[in-house]
Amino acid sequence: MGEKLTLTASDGFTLNAYKAEPKGTPRGGVVVIQEVWGVNNWVRSVVDYYAAEGYLAIAPAMFDRVDFGYESENYAPDQFVIIGEMMKKFDHATARLDVEAAVKAVASAGKVGITGFCFGGSTSWRAAHFGLGLSAASGYYGGGVANYIDMAPTIPLEMHYGDQDHGIPVEQVEQLKAKYPDVGIYLYHAEHGFCCSDRGSYNKEAANAATARTLAFFRQHIG
């Protein structure tokens, strides 16, 4: 189990985070980037997982700039309009500062990797483009491929997608692979959100396979 804390970004903004420490000497650090429901129970469980695997792990609350303290366990459509309105204020540029703050918060552990899901997958790709002090990135079903396909990665990167994704065209995933043949891009027989065990889209086989790949990737590039 980890703990809640606050981070300060380089522009002075203070945001919430959840951090978990490994037993013994850390292998390195891992930044976990949330889905659109904030740093909720499932995201915290992912942080705990990477801590159990030997990493100093942290999840910054990426939507604190639009709604401080936001997190939700309600995955139902009755929240969609509320969150949609809230996210009009979201800005990828300031989000980058929040990722940087999280990287710095675990950098004492050694090299740092980033992983994330949906919003966090897209953020992982963007982070791999900008570097941000990271050594590796492994993102999951990041939507809006057309908005990041031209952002060439500058660090080792892999991505995981589902061929039944109702939010990401599979042809766009193929375009990514064609443009970046050296990036590990994997396409599972699964839906969007296949790793989240708190939703119906969870696909245990795909999630286990993808998570094993991420762990091996981090072992190779982080420690």
Next chain:
Amino acid sequence: MSGLDHFATLQVAFADAEAAPLSAKRAMLVAMLIDAAIDSRFAASADATGDLLAFRADIATRAPALGDIMALASLRPDGPRLVTEAVEVPIADYASLSTPDFMVSLYNDHTVQRVLLIRADGTRAEAHPLLNAAIAELKRV
């Protein structure tokens, strides 16, 4: 392939396309199977004096969705085509989005991806409702 086999194959292809509704190539496969089904129907019913082109033109007149699909399947350089595009969703419509659409739209300027048919005259239609309508028309004609 018999007419029954052909229609079963079409239904399987459409189910696959619905499972991946943003896949333009799966939508295109359905369109091609619909087009081939029309030709098969002609072959099964026509005598030696029949005219396939007239048969298709007559269907296109009576069944507009099938007309769109036949035009797409003809692959004319200046004809209709399938494209995948970002489509903006008003916040008021968010409650009707699927969970994946909702999730992805939030950090992509409130847009979702859609497979669209763009006709030669520039008008647009979402591919899956059009394919669904064409299959319904195929059952009737």
